[in-house]
Structures are given as C-alpha cells and as structure tokens.
C-alpha cells in the first residue's frame with residue numbers, strides 16, 4: 001500500500017461497523033476519494049471533529065484497493081460561521097451533494113476542488129441568495145453542460161432582433177419565442193446568469209434576495225436535477241452492459 005498526501009473537502013460521511021466511518025472527500029489531486037476513518041465515532045478519536053461534512057482538511061491517506069484509509073487529518077478551514085447558521089449549513093451541504101454526484105473517483109479535478117472551496121469560503125463570509133445557484137451553474141459548465149445564453153440555443157437567432165424568453169437546458173439553454181420550451185425566462189434573470197458564467201460572479205453574489213434571484217436559483221436547481229438524472233441513467237446503463 002502506498003501513502004499519499006492531499007487536501008480535501010469532506011462531502012459526506014456514513015457509518016461503518018461500531019466505531020468507524022466511511023468519509024467521501026473531494027481532493028485536489030485525486031478527485032473523489034472514499035476512505036475509512038477508523039475509530040472516528042469514539043469520543044476520544046484522534047481525528048476529533050475534523051472529519052465532519054464540509055471540513056477542509058489536509059490529509060495523509062493509505063491507498064487501498066476499494067477504500068483508502070485516513071491516517072492523519074489536519075484542519076485547514078473549519079468554516080465555523082457556516083456551522084452556526086442552519087440555512088448556510090444546508091446550502092453548503094447542497095453544494096457538497098451536487099459535487100459528490102458530478103465528481104469522478106480518483107480522477108483529479110483541481111478546478112472542481114477550487115470551485116467548491118471558493119464557494120464554501122464565500123458562504124462562510126456572508127450569506128448570499130445566489131451562492132448555491134452560482135455553484136450549480138458553474139458545476140454544469142465544468143461538466144460540459146453550460147447553457148447557451150447569447151443566442152437561441154435551438155435556432156441560433158440572437159437578441160435584440162429575437163428576444164430570449166424561455167430556458168431549457170435539454171435544448172442547450174436560452175430560447176427565443178419561436179422555439180420556447182421549458183421554463184419562462186425574464187430578461188433580468190438572463191442577465192444575472194450571464195454575470196455568473198461570464199466572469200462577473202461577484203456582482204451576482206452581491207444581489208439581495210428578489211424575484212430575479214429566486215428565478216435564477218429555480219432554473220439552476222431544475223437544470224442540475226435534469227443533468228444529474230441523465231448522468232445517473234448513463235452510469236446505470238454503463239454498469240448493466
């Protein structure tokens with residue numbers, strides 16, 4: 001067995017036997033890693049509370065055949081303000097869950113790791129209505145399913161001659177009146193989505209809650225769910241054949 005160091009965020013944990021846990025990490029250098037933390041559920045565990053969901057930790061792991069073994073875990077960022085606020089904590093968990101579904105085991109994706117750490121850091125600093133939605137849009141984009149927002153995703157005609165009035169990720173993104181399908185899309189929501197995916201994320205994160213942020217968040221959730229369903233179906237087919 002070989003020993004390796006990496007940094008990671010705890011995406012999820014589940015019980016194993018009497019005192020152990022399986023911990024799922026998103027690491028910087030090894031993608032998604034599933035590892036056993038022995039004795040972690042004992043009150044005097046040497047890992048303390050460092051392997052709770054969302055913890056950002058420096059790790060020393062033994063590589064195993066199926067599951068790795070955590071031998072050391074040092075806290076980098078505990079995100080304390082996030083843990084003291086139930087809404088922000090659930091937002092963090094939502095991002096970790098989406099990450100777990102998109103990330104591939106042992107396939108390095110430093111971009112995804114940095115995106116998740118950045119989003120958790122933002123969330124720990126302040127509450128913003130669009131943190132989770134912005135993360136979902138960027139996750140879709142990173143997974144090769146970023147929406148077309150500059151012209152109609154179906155016929156290619158572009159504003160201002162043809163306004164974009166609807167959104168369906170299955171069709172590729174924003175749609176004109178003639179091609180409309182899926183969800184209605186307001187001009188304000190379209191603009192915010194362009195900010196998020198076009199390098200003006202900070203501007204989107206400064207927005208107070210409004211009908212527009214609600215619309216952007218709803219579209220992000222619906223789009224991510226559809227994308228993950230297809231992703232899961234594709235995986236199931238692969239496993240059956």
Ligand SMILES: [Zn+2]
Pocket residue numbers: 152153154155156157175176177178179
């Ligand atoms: Zn069209």
